[in-house]
Amino acid sequence: xxxxxxxxxxxxxxxxxxxxxxxxxxxxxxxxxxxxxxxxxxxxxxxxxxxxxxxxxxxxxxxxxxxxxxxxxxxxxxxxxxxxxxxxxxxxxxxxxxxxxxxxxxxxxxxxxxxxxxxxxxxxxxxxxxxxxxxxxxxxxxxxxxxxxxxxxxxxxxxxxxxxxxxxxxxxxxxxxxxxxxxxxxxxxxxxxxxxxxxxxxxxxxxxxxxxxxxxxxxxxxxxxxxxxxxxxxxxxxxxxxxxxxxxxxxxxxxxxxxxxx
Amino acid sequence: xxxxxxxxxxxxxxxxxxxxxxxxxxxxxxxxxxxxxxxxxxxxxxxxxxxxxxxxxxxxxxxxxxxxxxxxxxxxxxxxxxxxxxxxxxxxxxxxxxxxxxxxxxxxxxxxxxxxxxxxxxxxxxxxxxxxxxxxxxxxxxxxxxxxxxxxxxxxxxxxxxxxxxxxxxxxxxxxxxxxxxxxxxxxxxxxxxxxxxxxxxxxxxxxxxxxxxxxxxxxxxxxxxxxxxxxxxxxxxxxxxxxxxxxxxxxxxxxxxxxxxxxxxxxxxxxxxxxxxxxxxxxxxxxxxxxxxxxxxxxxxxxxxxxxxxxxxxxxxxxxxxxxxxxxxxxxxxxxxxxxxxxxxxxxxxxxxxxxxxxxxxxxxxxxxxxxxxxxxxxxxxxxxxxxxxxxxxxxxxxxxxxxxxxxxxxxxxxx
Ligand SMILES: Nc1ncnc2c1ncn2[C@@H]1O[C@H](COP(=O)(O)OP(=O)(O)OP(=O)(O)O)[C@@H](O)[C@H]1O
Ligand SMILES: [Mg+2]
Numbered sequence: 001x002x003x004x005x006x007x008x009x010x011x012x013x014x015x016x017x018x019x020x021x022x023x024x025x026x027x028x029x030x031x032x033x034x035x036x037x038x039x040x041x042x043x044x045x046x047x048x049x050x051x052x053x054x055x056x057x058x059x060x061x062x063x064x065x066x067x068x069x070x071x072x073x074x075x076x077x078x079x080x081x082x083x084x085x086x087x088x089x090x091x092x093x094x095x096x097x098x099x100x101x102x103x104x105x106x107x108x109x110x111x112x113x114x115x116x117x118x119x120x121x122x123x124x125x126x127x128x129x130x131x132x133x134x135x136x137x138x139x140x141x142x143x144x145x146x147x148x149x150x151x152x153x154x155x156x157x158x159x160x161x162x163x164x165x166x167x168x169x170x171x172x173x174x175x176x177x178x179x180x181x182x183x184x185x186x187x188x189x190x191x192x193x194x195x196x197x198x199x200x201x202x203x204x205x206x207x208x209x210x211x212x213x214x215x216x217x218x219x220x221x222x223x224x225x226x227x228x229x230x231x232x233x234x235x236x237x238x239x240x241x242x243x244x245x246x247x248x249x250x251x252x253x254x255x256x257x258x259x260x261x262x
Numbered sequence: 263x264x265x266x267x268x269x270x271x272x273x274x275x276x277x278x279x280x281x282x283x284x285x286x287x288x289x290x291x292x293x294x295x296x297x298x299x300x301x302x303x304x305x306x307x308x309x310x311x312x313x314x315x316x317x318x319x320x321x322x323x324x325x326x327x328x329x330x331x332x333x334x335x336x337x338x339x340x341x342x343x344x345x346x347x348x349x350x351x352x353x354x355x356x357x358x359x360x361x362x363x364x365x366x367x368x369x370x371x372x373x374x375x376x377x378x379x380x381x382x383x384x385x386x387x388x389x390x391x392x393x394x395x396x397x398x399x400x401x402x403x404x405x406x407x408x409x410x411x412x413x414x415x416x417x418x419x420x421x422x423x424x425x426x427x428x429x430x431x432x433x434x435x436x437x438x439x440x441x442x443x444x445x446x447x448x449x450x451x452x453x454x455x456x457x458x459x460x461x462x463x464x465x466x467x468x469x470x471x472x473x474x475x476x477x478x479x480x481x482x483x484x485x486x487x488x489x490x491x492x493x494x495x496x497x498x499x500x501x502x503x504x505x506x507x508x509x510x511x512x513x514x515x516x517x518x519x520x521x522x523x524x525x526x527x528x529x530x531x532x533x534x535x536x537x538x539x540x541x542x543x544x545x546x547x548x549x550x551x552x553x554x555x556x557x558x559x560x561x562x563x564x565x566x567x568x569x570x571x572x573x574x575x576x577x578x579x580x581x582x583x584x585x586x587x588x589x590x591x592x593x594x595x596x597x598x599x600x601x602x603x604x605x606x607x608x609x610x611x612x613x614x615x616x617x618x619x620x621x622x623x624x625x626x627x628x629x630x631x632x633x634x635x636x637x638x639x640x641x642x643x644x645x646x647x648x649x650x651x652x653x654x655x656x657x658x659x660x661x662x663x664x665x666x667x668x669x670x671x672x673x674x675x676x677x678x679x
Contacts, residue, residue, distance in 0.1 A: 050425065053428070053429045054428065054429070055425050055428045055429055071431065074431040075431075077429075078429075079425070079426060079429035079430075081423065081425050081426055081429075085423070085425060086422060086423045087290075087422075090288065090421075090422050090479075091288075091476065091477050091478055091479045091482050092422065092477075092478075092479060093477070093478070097422075100418075100419055100422070100423070103415045103416070103419055103430065103432075104430035104431055104432065106415065136477040152426075
């Protein structure tokens with residue numbers, strides 16, 4: 001039996017100031033998977049996520065989530081923006097930011113109550129951030145800020161998560177604990193889409209891959225599309241990137257285990 | 263008009279502009295606020311010319327119209343041309359203000375000089391306000407305060423993370439529009455008291471001063487309202503007691519005083535606090551180094567009970583002279599050092615401290631060589647600064663991680679207590 005598609009993108013073309021940065025992106029994503037979005041800087045990965053979330057309007061094409069229009073299923077979808085997209089010198093604590101995940105469910109005049117706080121604390125705990133709940137967010141390290149964003153997303157208790165570079169600026173141990181958490185969420189039946197830059201770990205982390213470079217180069221099970229040929233097509237075109245790629249590809253041939261981080 | 267009514271009005275205005283201004287400040291729209299304030303002038307003039315009265319309702323209506331028009335124009339300029347926001351702001355601000363001045367001059371020529379009552383819009387004159395002006399002021403301020411209470415969560419979300427706000431289905435455009443509209447309302451109300459030219463200060467200075475004192479949004483809103491109100495009260499009392507004095511400049515002077523005081527004296531973020539902190543740190547490092555030198559001397563000759571002269575200390579490590587004697591005296595007050603004649607020695611407590619410093623210095627060297635693979639002849643300088651900042655928790659972790667090593671990379675003994 002074929003799994004239902006959780007995301008359908010139909011011929012999406014997206015532009016900034018009339019300059020298209022994504023062309024004719026068309027794919028279907030099966031439910032219940034951990035999906036990676038890879039591609040070079042400026043490839044349009046963030047743009048794709050924003051379009052799927054309705055933050056940007058496509059010039060043409062449309063998106064269906066859970067087979068519906070976005071507005072009908074908004075509560076079941078959660079978005080984690082790129083960490084650099086906000087000014088962290090904002091008067092808020094880690095807990096305050098996590099509580100923002102509950103704002104959409106709360107109506108006008110309704111204040112945050114004790115149960116909300118407990119739920120937000122639980123989400124912080126999931127990311128090992130409970131000790132930092134009262135810390136001013138500008139005083140958190142980059143990796144901790146990232147985890148606060150993830151906790152806010154968890155607080156929404158969605159079925160589909162779209163995360164823009166949740167591993168950027170995160171150390172190896174934290175990355176491991178986050179990926180474990182994502183895996184656990186997947187086993188609970190959630191679908192997760194993650195923009196990712198480290199090609200070393202792609203095979204290990206993701207069931208499905210979207211390879212993007214202003215167009216969709218490939219969409220499919222990682223085992224089928226994570227090939228040298230498609231990688232070259234995704235990252236090709238820019239010479240400096242190509243040389244970096246040669247290095248990465250070389251490491252891929254040897255096997256990822258030899259790569260050690262401090 | 264009675265001074266009490268004026269003060270009440272100023273407090274209301276302070277609360278409204280302090281709280282709406284917090285969002286202007288957080289969304290980095292300070293200059294936009296200034297442009298809107300200036301763009302209000304032609305609206306006031308038009309309101310008068312079209313209706314021929316100084317009824318506040320029509321003046322406010324005109325002001326709202328050109329104020330909103332200016333926002334629309336600035337946004338359109340940025341979207342449709344390649345100009346950046348700062349340029350758009352400059353163009354719109356000067357353009358609207360210029361037209362406003364033309365219109366006011368025209369009115370003064372044609373309607374007689376008693377109509378120069380419109381002058382008060384430049385620098386504000388609370389005492390010249392009419393009863394009907396106050397009614398409008400109260401109504402608008404209450405509207406603003408209620409809106410902020412009602413839409414607190416929404417305003418917070420679009421100020422911090424607009425994309426996320428959109429992603430959870432918030433109608434971001436609507437709330438942005440509402441915020442802009444409320445800002446225009448506050449500006450329009452405020453100009454009678456503070457004046458067009460200085461209105462932006464009442465909007466943004468309170469929040470930027472308050473930010474030095476608090477890290478919590480709700481407190482920030484309350485504090486900036488208080489700052490705006492207090493400056494308002496002080497400014498209007500002064501201008502009331504000196505006749506022919508506009509209110510705006512006095513209010514802004516008090517706002518600026520509070521801002522300067524905040525920049526200087528706020529705990530943690532303030533300049534003075536930061537300087538004090540770095541002074542304290544320097545002093546602590548100096549003290550640590552003296553204690554450590556006692557240890558090194560004793561370690562070298564194996565005698566931990568000998569008293570040392572200050573030149574002995576200075577031969578071992580470079581210390582500036584009057585500073586060393588002063589610091590030794592400080593250490594004596596702290597019971598870390600005792601003196602007999604010209605010689606100095608460590609107390610029990612002093613030894614404990616000295617040992618700890620030497621220990622964490624050497625542990626850090628071990629850590630660098632073992633775990634970061636830095637060669638042992640490169641680690642000393644780094645450890646010399648780090649030793650002062652290693653917290654007790656970190657100290658324990660280092661001990662555990664390195665399994666209580668006996669010697670440092672230079673094969674000197676690590677003292678444990
Ligand atoms: N707000 C914007 N206005 C104009 N152009 C933009 C805007 N945001 C992105 N772009 C352009 O669109 C293209 C795609 O950007 P996008 O942020 O989606 O890339 P990305 O794949 O997420 O890159 P990165 O890996 O650096 O995060 C880039 O060429 C970028 O310069
Ligand atoms: Mg991106």
